[in-house]
Amino acid sequence: MIGGRPDWRSCGTLSEVLTHQVTHLLKQANCPNPAERRAAVTGLGTIASRPFLTPEQAEDIAAAVIAAANDTDPTVRARAVRGLGRLPAARVTATLTMLVSDDHHATREAAVRTLVRLDPTAAAPALVSAAAHQDYSVRVAALTGLRWLPTLDETVWVVLIAALSDEHPGIQGTAMTGLLSLAARSAQMSPAVIRLARDGLGSSSPPRREISLELLHRLGVPGHRDRCLAALTDVHPRVRQRAARSLENARDQDGT
Numbered sequence: 001m002i003g004g005r006p007d008w009r010s011c012g013t014l015s016e017v018l019t020h021q022v023t024h025l026l027k028q029a030n031c032p033n034p035a036e037r038r039a040a041v042t043g044l045g046t047i048a049s050r051p052f053l054t055p056e057q058a059e060d061i062a063a064a065v066i067a068a069a070n071d072t073d074p075t076v077r078a079r080a081v082r083g084l085g086r087l088p089a090a091r092v093t094a095t096l097t098m099l100v101s102d103d104h105h106a107t108r109e110a111a112v113r114t115l116v117r118l119d120p121t122a123a124a125p126a127l128v129s130a131a132a133h134q135d136y137s138v139r140v141a142a143l144t145g146l147r148w149l150p151t152l153d154e155t156v157w158v159v160l161i162a163a164l165s166d167e168h169p170g171i172q173g174t175a176m177t178g179l180l181s182l183a184a185r186s187a188q189m190s191p192a193v194i195r196l197a198r199d200g201l202g203s204s205s206p207p208r209r210e211i212s213l214e215l216l217h218r219l220g221v222p223g224h225r226d227r228c229l230a231a232l233t234d235v236h237p238r239v240r241q242r243a244a245r246s247l248e249n250a251r252d253q254d255g256t
Helices: 014-028 034-047 055-068 074-084 089-099 105-118 120-130 136-146 154-164 169-185 189-201 206-218 224-231 237-254
Strands: none
Touching (some): 014 034, 014 055, 034 074, 055 074, 074 105, 120 154, 154 169, 169 206, 189 206, 206 237, 224 237
């Protein structure tokens, strides 16, 4: 033993060492102590993709990591996501999809990133669905994940547009940040985002008209002052207030 942990160097060949490690970690993964389970899941995730595992060992490790994704301890679940990222996508997509709406932020955000990386095709509908979740934090995580998708279909654009119309500033802001990220991704994407923002100025949704002023400004589209002056006559005070603040900020920056 070294510091209370097994000394694997005394176990013999590489195969024997690995067998002892796997056996120990699998047992530890079922320990009542959450700290022990956290350590076990971390270890199992680390060795999950090692080339020297037998098929039986690989299967036992995969089953243990997937089971840990349902642990009552949020840190165990978060660490399980790391291990899931080292397993075949077909084996873990359903589990990661479930974790996208986990009530623990670190688990949720890690699941979104891992799902997008492993299986973007499955990630898109999962994130679109989560973007309509009743929990605000889940919606933010889903909207954030949409910007990492390699391609965006019509359903993703619909979700982002709907988020721009949301009454909650945090949802609006996340959608705007995602669109700015998409515009910066490629020269082909930028015109689509600019058109979407321009369309927003004439939307029937006051929140979308308001955020579209800011989105066009951040995209660097000329005419920000004229758009704000026009928005000062908007029927909704929220839009007028955004326009007035933008004009005031512009005057402060100009020193006038």
